[in-house]
Amino acid sequence: MQLLGIHHIAIICKDYAHSKKFYTEVLGLEIKQEIYRAERDSYKLDLSLNGQYVVELFSFPSPPERISRPEAAGLRHLAFAVNNLEKCISHLAGHNISTEPIRVDEFTGKRFTFIADPDGLPIEFYEV
Template structure:
């Protein structure tokens, strides 16, 4: 078996419209396709970044909360590379999204910060 790369990441959200707005209007991901699956009463939103398919956003009726703090077993966070962390934080501030204090990666010396998506999932912005 040979892995070629990561195909996509899937996220289940509690409030579909709020999460759709967050990932598209605030983070700037582009909609590739949006499907309503009536048999599941669920949306599936395929999102791209720079033309590359990276994220599926799902809505399901009454999904259970996922504990994330303290650290829980499972996917820890989603990280996006940015070229200017200060500009990124300013953009988030303009949308009333509070970021954590800037940290320094002890191994690379690079700066990064975290926010929470509308459902509290941790999202990292890592300056490259």
């Protein structure tokens, strides 16, 4: 078996309209396809970044809370590469989203910061 790459990341949200706005208007992901699945009372929103399919955003009625702190076993966070961390932080601040203090990766020397999406999912912005 040979893996070719990551196809997409699936995210379940509580408030579909709020999360859709966050991922499209704040982060700038583009809508590829939006489907309402009546049998599940669920939306499925396919989002792309620079033309590449990256996120499936799902809504389900009353999903359980995600444990973010203390950190639990399993998928930790979603990370996006950015060219300029200060511009990224300024953009987020313009949407009233606060970031954690900038940290430096002790192995690469690269800078990064975190925010939380509308459901508390940690999202990292890593300067490349």
